[in-house]
Amino acid sequence: MSERDTIGELLLRRGVSRRALLKYTTYLATVMALPPLASRVMADALAKARRQSVIWLSFQECTGCTESLTRSFSPTIEDIIFDLISLDYHEALQAVSGTAAEEARLAAMKENQGKYVVVVDGSVSTRDGGVYSTSGGKTNLEVLKETAEHALALISVGTCAAFGGIPHANPNPTGALPVSDIITDKPVINISGCPPIAEAMAGTIAYLITFGKLPDLDHLNRPKAFFGDSIHDRCYRRPFYDKGLFAKSFDDEGARKGWCLYEVGCKGPVTYNACATLKWNGGVSFPIQSGHGCLGCSEPNFWDKGGFYRPLSSHAGNPAAIIGGAVAVGAAAGVASALLARRRKQQAAKESQS
Amino acid sequence: MSLLDFARGPALQVALAVFVGGVAWRLLSLLLLPWARDRSVARPGAPSALMGAVHGFVRHLWPPKPAPGNAVFVTLNSYVFHFGLAVIVLGLAQHILFLRGLFGVQWANLPSGLVSAVSVVTLAALVVALAHRLVDPVVRLISTLNDYFSWFVTVVPVASGLLAVSHLGARYETLLAIHILSVALLLIWFPFGKLMHAFLVFLTRSETGILYSRRGGGI
Numbered sequence: 001m002s003e004r005d006t007i008g009e010l011l012l013r014r015g016v017s018r019r020a021l022l023k024y025t026t027y028l029a030t031v032m033a034l035p036p037l038a039s040r041v042m043a044d045a046l047a048k049a050r051r052q053s054v055i056w057l058s059f060q061e062c063t064g065c066t067e068s069l070t071r072s073f074s075p076t077i078e079d080i081i082f083d084l085i086s087l088d089y090h091e092a093l094q095a096v097s098g099t100a101a102e103e104a105r106l107a108a109m110k111e112n113q114g115k116y117v118v119v120v121d122g123s124v125s126t127r128d129g130g131v132y133s134t135s136g137g138k139t140n141l142e143v144l145k146e147t148a149e150h151a152l153a154l155i156s157v158g159t160c161a162a163f164g165g166i167p168h169a170n171p172n173p174t175g176a177l178p179v180s181d182i183i184t185d186k187p188v189i190n191i192s193g194c195p196p197i198a199e200a201m202a203g204t205i206a207y208l209i210t211f212g213k214l215p216d217l218d219h220l221n222r223p224k225a226f227f228g229d230s231i232h233d234r235c236y237r238r239p240f241y242d243k244g245l246f247a248k249s250f251d252d253e254g255a256r257k258g259w260c261l262y263e264v265g266c267k268g269p270v271t272y273n274a275c276a277t278l279k280w281n282g283g284v285s286f287p288i289q290s291g292h293g294c295l296g297c298s299e300p301n302f303w304d305k306g307g308f309y310r311p312l313s314s315h316a317g318n319p320a321a322i323i324g325g326a327v328a329v330g331a332a333a334g335v336a337s338a339l340l341a342r343r344r345k346q347q348a349a350k351e352s353q354s
Numbered sequence: 355m356s357l358l359d360f361a362r363g364p365a366l367q368v369a370l371a372v373f374v375g376g377v378a379w380r381l382l383s384l385l386l387l388p389w390a391r392d393r394s395v396a397r398p399g400a401p402s403a404l405m406g407a408v409h410g411f412v413r414h415l416w417p418p419k420p421a422p423g424n425a426v427f428v429t430l431n432s433y434v435f436h437f438g439l440a441v442i443v444l445g446l447a448q449h450i451l452f453l454r455g456l457f458g459v460q461w462a463n464l465p466s467g468l469v470s471a472v473s474v475v476t477l478a479a480l481v482v483a484l485a486h487r488l489v490d491p492v493v494r495l496i497s498t499l500n501d502y503f504s505w506f507v508t509v510v511p512v513a514s515g516l517l518a519v520s521h522l523g524a525r526y527e528t529l530l531a532i533h534i535l536s537v538a539l540l541l542i543w544f545p546f547g548k549l550m551h552a553f554l555v556f557l558t559r560s561e562t563g564i565l566y567s568r569r570g571g572g573i
Contacts (some may be wrong), residue, residue: 230526244447244466263451270358270527301355306362312530313448314455315370316362322371330375334382345388 007209008047021047028203031278032215032225045210052209053116055108055147056090059140060133060167060176061122065158066090068195069202085205088116091135102136109150117208118151120144120179123160123167127175144182153187153214154179157201159297162190162222169303180221187214190221192273194297199278200226218272220300226278231268231294234276237261255291265309266293273298358527361534369538370456376545381553396568403564410563411556424486431482438476442512445469448519466519473516480509504548510536 011021025042029035034042058066087094088108094101108116122140125133130141138146148154156179159165167176180188191200204223207215215223232238240246240260247254247261260266268276271294275286288294293309296302306316355363401409417425443449445464454460484505487493514536518529543549551558 232526233521242466244463244469246447246463248460263447270530301359305359310455311448311451312362314362314452315366316359317367319367319370319456322367323374326371326375327378330378331382333375334379334384335386337379337383338386341383342386342388 005051006047007049007051010051011047018043018047025206028206031199031274032203032207032223033228034225042206042210046206049209051086052205053086053088053108053112054119055088055105055116055151056119056121057140057143057147058091059120059122059124059144059161060174061158061160062166063121064195065121065160068193069157069198088112098136105147109147113150115152116150117205118147118154119157120154120161121157123164123176123178124182125167125174126177126182127173130175132174141182144179148183148186151186153189153208154183155201155204156180156188156190156192158196159192159194159299159302162192162220163300165194166303168301188221189214189217189223192220192222192227192298193275194295194302196298197226197274197278197280200274222272222298226274227272227298229272229274229277231271231273231276231288232266234274235268235288236276237288250291261288261291261293263311264293265307265311267296267299267302267305267308267312268294269312271296271299271302356527356531358531358534361531361538365535365538369541373541373544377550377553380545380550384554384557392565392568394569400568403568406564406567407560408563409567410561410565411559413563414559428483428486431479431486435476435479435483438472438479439508439512441472442469442476442515445472446515446519470516470519473512477509477512477516480505480512500547503543507536507540507543507547508549511540 008018008021022039022043025046026039029039029042056066086108089101089105091101094104096104122133124130124140124144126141130139133140135143156162160167160176161179164172164176164178167174168178178190180190189204191204193200200223203225204215207223215225218224218227220227232241235241237258237260240258241262245254245257245259246263247257247259248263249255250264255261255264262269266288268288275294276288279286279289295308296305299305306314310316400406417429441464444453444461446466446469447463450460450463484502487497487501487505511533514529514533517523518526518533521529523529524532540549544552
């Protein structure tokens, strides 16, 4: 594959017809709530587009995001689109290693200066100069700053890169930060999730290539097309919530009947993602359909929100000590106040007798 | 920290602490006051203090006949929003979960739609109560900022809760955060304002009942 080949030529070479491409862009346009004509525009633009140079940086992560994107349920056109980007650097996927790998990154940066897209999965260690996560003798912090300097845009894949994720969780020993806290002079798109949905990633790249601009983003810089609705609003169990029918535990009658999982800690009402509509494993299921509440993994600080199994309407943390202390203080103040009144009474009685 | 994290965490903890500490202070400072012995001679056939307290409390549950003006309507309206508030607090699944988190006990919830309907009626009754306070010259005269603020901190949780459960007006996390913060405001104000009547009504009416059952002709 040459970078001068267009995606259309490569698709044809792989036996993907224009009709199949049109079907895919129609699906993408529908998923992203674009006008009907956009599917044809996307198909034409994708067919004519040259392979986008992508440098994929993996920092403090578990490789789950890459697994989600590269090992989807069955080979789909998303995989092919993913294959057809010019993935010039990806530590988990590239064949070369060591100095040669780092040279490939630097070469791609030089050749595509100002045009390449940087995809990051994993958060960035910043404490003590970022020494807790290094590669090729450089800290993640250095690599990110160096690579982002001449990038067209950055895409933070997964909650770790987008919001800090699990490395950022209390007590955050490595000083983990999201990409957007470090790179502030380039557009950063967040595709959050632990892991993120493959279609959201492919759709966002396709949009970038097709229209040459960022898609509509929400206040957390996530594409509205995929993160515009809450899991709760699109959940098939929503009618049970509205009726007040809740599973009280994971094996009770309500759970077996498929009632709402709010009481067992579902974070669907405050989580924005496309899990309930696009689902996973080729549209087979998603966590709530499998009987477990949403963890809220596509939201900032999801690990530190007071417990996965604590309902949203309950208080976070453990107020027992504070409340116990408050009762003691209040009671002491009450007793002191009453004793003062008694003393005043005795004083008054003494004065009236004398 | 998001607004919802703040509301569910520090705000609620401070509010609960102020509430329980404040209530303990108010009740103990009142109950431990030196009591003046009633040296009057009890009227013939006067009931015991306990019976007098019970009678006094029951007696004040409804206006005496002939009820003056719109007293029956005002009393009925008060019952509507008091029962409504009880149904909302104790009947909605989300509230039961909150209480379970504090006390470890749980009970069956009412259908959400029914609680929403009760919330609308409660809100309407609270608006009527405010209108009566503003329109009736006597009630208006004796009303202070304490009364109006107590009304406000009662209405806001009902209204914001109704919006939150209906997902109306803003994102759910914002509505839930506002609702929890409004409850925190209510809890903080509770021991220091007229809302304390939830505890003190039993003391004041019983005390009045004891007094009236001992002296005079009785009513």
